[in-house]
Amino acid sequence: MSRVIVESNENWLRSLDPRTKTFLLLAFLVVGVSILDPFLTLGLLLLVFCLYLVAGIPLKDLAELSKPLIFAFVMFFLLNFPFAKPLPGEKVYFYLIPPRFVPITMTGILTGLSSALRFMMFIWIANLVTSITPTSELLLALNKSKVSPEASIAIGIAFSYIPELQKEFMTIVEAQKCRGAQLEQRNPAKRLIAYIPVIVPALYISILRGQDISRAIEARGFTYNPIHRTYRRDIVMQPADWAMVAVMALLCVVVLYLRYRYHWFDYRFILNLLT
Amino acid sequence: MKGPKATDLPKETLASQDGPDVDIRNVSYRYPGSKGQALKDITLRVNRGELVLITGASGAGKTTLLCMLNGMVPQSYGGDFSGSAFVKGYDTTKVPVGRLAFVSGMLFQDPAGQLICPTVEDEVAFGPENRGLPVDKVNSLIDECLDYVRMSGYRDKSPHALSGGQQQAVAIASVLAMEPDIYVLDEPTSNLDPLGSQMVFDLIGRVVRDKQKTAVIVEHKLEKLLGIADRLVIMADGQIVADGQPREVLLSLSAKQDSGIYPPQVTELFWKLQEAGLLEVTEAPFTVDEAAKVLSPSVQSWRTAESGKDSEEGKVEAEDAGETVVEVEDLEFAYPDGTKAIKGVDLKVHKGEFVSIVGQNGSGKTTLVKHLNGLLRPTRGTIRIMGEDAAKYPISVLATKVGYCFQNPDHQIFSSKVFDELAFGLKNLKRSKEEIQATVEMVAERLGLLDLLDHNPHTLSKGQRQRIAVAAVLAMGPDIMIVDEPTTGQDPRQSRQMMDLMRLLNEEHGKTIIVITHDMALAAEYSHRLVVMHAGRVILDGVPAEVFRQEEVLRSTNLEPPQITQLFLKLGIEPVAVTVDEAFMRLSGVLKEVLA
Numbered sequence: 099m100s101r102v103i104v105e106s107n108e109n110w111l112r113s114l115d116p117r118t119k120t121f122l123l124l125a126f127l128v129v130g131v132s133i134l135d136p137f138l139t140l141g142l143l144l145l146v147f148c149l150y151l152v153a154g155i156p157l158k159d160l161a162e163l164s165k166p167l168i169f170a171f172v173m174f175f176l177l178n179f180p181f182a183k184p185l186p187g188e189k190v191y192f193y194l195i196p197p198r199f200v201p202i203t204m205t206g207i208l209t210g211l212s213s214a215l216r217f218m219m220f221i222w223i224a225n226l227v228t229s230i231t232p233t234s235e236l237l238l239a240l241n242k243s244k245v246s247p248e249a250s251i252a253i254g255i256a257f258s259y260i261p262e263l264q265k266e267f268m269t270i271v272e273a274q275k276c277r278g279a280q281l282e283q284r285n286p287a288k289r290l291i292a293y294i295p296v297i298v299p300a301l302y303i304s305i306l307r308g309q310d311i312s313r314a315i316e317a318r319g320f321t322y323n324p325i326h327r328t329y330r331r332d333i334v335m336q337p338a339d340w341a342m343v344a345v346m347a348l349l350c351v352v353v354l355y356l357r358y359r360y361h362w363f364d365y366r367f368i369l370n371l372l373t
Numbered sequence: 374m375k376g377p378k379a380t381d382l383p384k385e386t387l388a389s390q391d392g393p394d395v396d397i398r399n400v401s402y403r404y405p406g407s408k409g410q411a412l413k414d415i416t417l418r419v420n421r422g423e424l425v426l427i428t429g430a431s432g433a434g435k436t437t438l439l440c441m442l443n444g445m446v447p448q449s450y451g452g453d454f455s456g457s458a459f460v461k462g463y464d465t466t467k468v469p470v471g472r473l474a475f476v477s478g479m480l481f482q483d484p485a486g487q488l489i490c491p492t493v494e495d496e497v498a499f500g501p502e503n504r505g506l507p508v509d510k511v512n513s514l515i516d517e518c519l520d521y522v523r524m525s526g527y528r529d530k531s532p533h534a535l536s537g538g539q540q541q542a543v544a545i546a547s548v549l550a551m552e553p554d555i556y557v558l559d560e561p562t563s564n565l566d567p568l569g570s571q572m573v574f575d576l577i578g579r580v581v582r583d584k585q586k587t588a589v590i591v592e593h594k595l596e597k598l599l600g601i602a603d604r605l606v607i608m609a610d611g612q613i614v615a616d617g618q619p620r621e622v623l624l625s626l627s628a629k630q631d632s633g634i635y636p637p638q639v640t641e642l643f644w645k646l647q648e649a650g651l652l653e654v655t656e657a658p659f660t661v662d663e664a665a666k667v668l669s670p671s672v673q674s675w676r677t678a679e680s681g682k683d684s685e686e687g688k689v690e691a692e693d694a695g696e697t698v699v700e701v702e703d704l705e706f707a708y709p710d711g712t713k714a715i716k717g718v719d720l721k722v723h724k725g726e727f728v729s730i731v732g733q734n735g736s737g738k739t740t741l742v743k744h745l746n747g748l749l750r751p752t753r754g755t756i757r758i759m760g761e762d763a764a765k766y767p768i769s770v771l772a773t774k775v776g777y778c779f780q781n782p783d784h785q786i787f788s789s790k791v792f793d794e795l796a797f798g799l800k801n802l803k804r805s806k807e808e809i810q811a812t813v814e815m816v817a818e819r820l821g822l823l824d825l826l827d828h829n830p831h832t833l834s835k836g837q838r839q840r841i842a843v844a845a846v847l848a849m850g851p852d853i854m855i856v857d858e859p860t861t862g863q864d865p866r867q868s869r870q871m872m873d874l875m876r877l878l879n880e881e882h883g884k885t886i887i888v889i890t891h892d893m894a895l896a897a898e899y900s901h902r903l904v905v906m907h908a909g910r911v912i913l914d915g916v917p918a919e920v921f922r923q924e925e926v927l928r929s930t931n932l933e934p935p936q937i938t939q940l941f942l943k944l945g946i947e948p949v950a951v952t953v954d955e956a957f958m959r960l961s962g963v964l965k966e967v968l969a
Contacts (some may be wrong), residue, residue: 233491258491262533266784272748273785276777277767277845278801295797298787301830306783310486315480317443317487319503319551321471328502330511 123347396421400456423493429608484540538569729896732906776851782842
C-alpha cells in the first residue's frame with residue numbers, strides 16, 4: 099500500500115496526516131476552552147491566522163468566512179454583559195439599560211471579548227482543518243480509527259455532496275425569490291418562517307438524492323464484501339506528524355496544568371500582569 | 374483476485390454459462406404498495422455481444438427491467454416477482470446485488486446522482502476496491518479506464534466540478550473498471566447537452582465495438598444509437614410490444630405516434646410519405662444520408678422541371694416585430710471570481726414572440742435570462758422590461774412582469790396542497806383573499822389543474838408537478854414567461870406536453886415565451902425565433918429556417934440543425950423545412966409533381 103501522495107508544491111501543514119490535523123483541531127479546542135483571557139485568545143486567533151498563511155489559503159476566502167461571523171461576534175460580546183458579575187467594588191462605566199440594569203464593567207468587556215474571540219477562533223480552526231484535509235484522507239483516517247466501512251463511506255459521501263447540496267439550495271432560493279419570497283427578514287423568527295419554502299424542497303431533494311446515492315453505491319458493488327474491501331491508499335504517521343502531535347499535546351498539558359493548578363489565564367490574567 | 378468470477382458465485386444460483394447473457398422468462402413484477410404491475414409477462418433474451426436498445430414512454434417499465442438485470446429488482450426494492458431472470462447464468466433474484474454488480478455494470482441517468490467520491494480517480498477506484506482487488510490492479514484499472522474515456526487529465530478533480538458530459542464519461546469509466554460482462558445503461562444522455570450526449574454515444578459505441586461486450590441501453594434519442602444497435606425493443610405499459618432488428622421494428626410501427634416513440638425525423642417523414650402512398654420503401658432510413666439517397670432521384674427530376682420558374686417562395690421573412698417587451702443592451706456579466714459569463718449581448722424580444730435560446734452548457738443562456746427578472750444584475754449594460762429599467766425594481770416586482778420557471782419543479786414546490794402552491798406568489802404580493810381565490814382558480818382552469826387543487830403536489834406525476842410549477846408562476850400575472858430547460862431529463866412525450874403548454878400560453882393567452890433548450894428539433898417546431906449563444910455571446914438570431922442555414926457556425930459550437938432541415942439542405946430544396954410536418958407538405962408536393 100502506498101502513502102497518500104503529497105504533491106511537491108504542497109506545504110508541510112497540508113501534508114500532515116489527517117489524524118494529526120484532527121489532533122491539531124482538538125488541541126486548539128482544549129486550549130481555547132481553557133484560556134479565558136481575551137488577549138491570549140487573540141494570540142491564539144493570530145496563531146490560527148498564521149496557519150492560514152502557511153496553508154496557502156487565500157485571505158479572501160478567510161474574509162468570506164468571517165463576514166457572516168461578525169454579527170455573531172457582536173451578539174456573543176453583548177450577550178455576555180447580563181451574566182458577567184462585576185467584581186466587588188469594580189468600577190461601573192455605565193448601565194446598558196437605565197437606570198441600573200446590565201452594568202458595563204471591565205470584567206464584562208473582557209468576558210464578552212473572550213467569548214466572541216473564542217467563537218471566532220473555533221470557527222477559523224475548524225474551517226482550516228477541513229479545508230486542508232481532503233475527504234478521501236478523512237475517510238482513511240476514519241478507517242484507521244476502526245470506524246465501520248459503511249459509516250466511513252457514508253461520512254465521506256456526505257462531505258463530497260456538500261457543494262452539490264449547496265448548489266441545489268441556492269437554486270431553490272432563486273426559485274422562491276422568483277415567486278416574490280422575502281427571505282431577508284431581520285427578525286429571526288420571521289426569517290425562519292420565510293425559509294420554510296426553501297427548507298421543504300431542500301429536504302425533499304436531499305432525500306431523493308440520498309436514494310440515488312444508495313442505488314449508485316449498491317450498483318458499484320459496495321455490498322459485495324465491505325469488511326474486506328481494498329483501500330487503495332494508506333496513511334502512515336511521519337516524523338513531522340509525531341512532532342506536531344507532541345508539541346500540541348505538550349501545549350495542552352502545560353495550559354491545563356497552569357490553568358487548574360495555578361488558576362492562570364482567567365479573564366484578567368494579562369491585565370493583572372500589566373497593572 | 375476476489376472478484377466474482379463464475380466460480381466464486383454460489384453453485385445453486387448458476388444455471389448455465391453457455392446460454393444467452395440475459396435470459397428473462399415470463400417476468401411480472403409489482404413494486405411494494407403499488408396497485409399496478411410495473412412489468413407484465415416479460416420475456417427477453419440477449420446474446421453475448423449484442424447491443425439492445427430499449428425505448429418507450431415514461432412509465433413503460435424500462436428502468437424496472439434494467440434494475441432486474443443487477444438484482445435491485447426485486448432484491449433491494451422488494452415487491453411481488455414472478456418468472457425467472459438470469460444474467461450470465463446467475464439468478465438475479467438470489468445472487469446478492471453486490472456480486473451481480475460485477476456481472477451487470479449499471480450506469481444511471483443523472484451523472485451527478487451516481488458520482489459519490491471526492492475525486493475522479495477515487496470514483497473509478499470505488500468498484501474495484503469494493504471487489505477487494507489488489508492495490509496494483511486497482512491502480513492499473515484507474516489508469517486504463519480513465520485513459521479509455523480520455524479523462525486522465527482530470528483524475529484529481531472533484532467529479533462535481535466537471536461538465537455533464539465529462540461526469541457521465543467518469544461514470545462510464547467507473548463501470549468499465551468493474552469489468553462487467555454486461556453493460557446496462559439507463560438513459561445515459563437524458564440530462565446532457567448535445568455535446569455531452571455525443572461524447573457519451575461515441576464512448577458507448579467504442580465500448581461495444583472494442584470490448585465486444587453485451588449492452589442493454591434504455592434511450593429516447595434513437596437517432597444516434599439506431600446505427601449501432603443490433604436490436605430495438607419497444608416497451609409500453611410494462612410489456613414488450615416490439616422486439617427485432619431496428620429497421621424492421623420501425624417499419625412495423627409505422628406512423629403510430631401514440632406509442633410514445635419518437636423515431637429519427639427522417640424515419641417519421643418516410644412513414645408519412647409511405648402512408649400517403651407517395652413512396653414505397655422496404656427499409657426505413659435512420660440517417661440524413663440514407664434518406665437523401667432515396668429521395669435524390671425524385672428531387673432531381675422535379676428540380677429540372679422547376680428550373681425555369683421564379684422561386685420567390687424560398688425566402689423566409691421574419692414576422693412583423695411589434696412592441697418590444699425585453700431590451701438588453703450591451704450586457705456584460707462577470708461572476709465574483711472574475712469569470713465573464715456574458716460578453717456584450719444585445720437582444721430584443723417583442724410582445725407575443727416565442728423565442729428559444731439554444732447553446733451548449735456554459736454558453737451563457739441561463740445567466741442571460743436571470744438578468745430579465747433581477748436574479749442577476751449586470752456588470753455593465755442595461756435591461757429594459759416593457760420600457761422600464763429593470764435595475765430600478767426588486768425581484769418581487771419584476772416577478773409580476775417576468776415569470777421564471779426552473780427546470781426541476783421540485784425546486785419550488787413546498788406546500789401540501791396544490792392550491793397553496795399556486796397562491797404562494799400572490800400572498801407574497803399581498804393580494805386580497807378574494808383575489809387570490811379567483812386568480813388561483815382561473816389559472817388552474819387554464820392549465821387543467823382545477824380537479825387537483827386539494828391534492829398534495831408531491832403525490833402527483835412529474836408532468837403534473839411541472840404544470841403546477843408553471844401555474845404557480847403564471848398566477849403572479851407575468852406577461853413574459855421564461856422556461857429554463859423544460860425538456861432536460863424528460864421523455865419526448867413529456868417534453869412535447871411542456872412545449873404545448875407554452876404554445877397554449879403564447880397563442881391563446883398572448884404571453885411572450887422565452888425557452889432555454891438543448892433540443893433543436895423542438896425549438897424549431899415551436900419557436901418563432903431562435904437565439905444561438907456561444908461563449909457568452911449571441912452568435913445567431915433569426916427565424917429557425919434562417920438560423921439553421923448557418924450549418925458551419927452551428928457546428929463550430931457543437932450544435933446541429935434538426936435532421937429534417939439537414940435533409941432539405943442536402944437536397945437543396947427551398948424553403949428549407951424545420952419540422953416533419955413542413956417537410957411532408959413540401960415533399961408530398963414535389964413527389965406528386967414527379968409522379969404526375
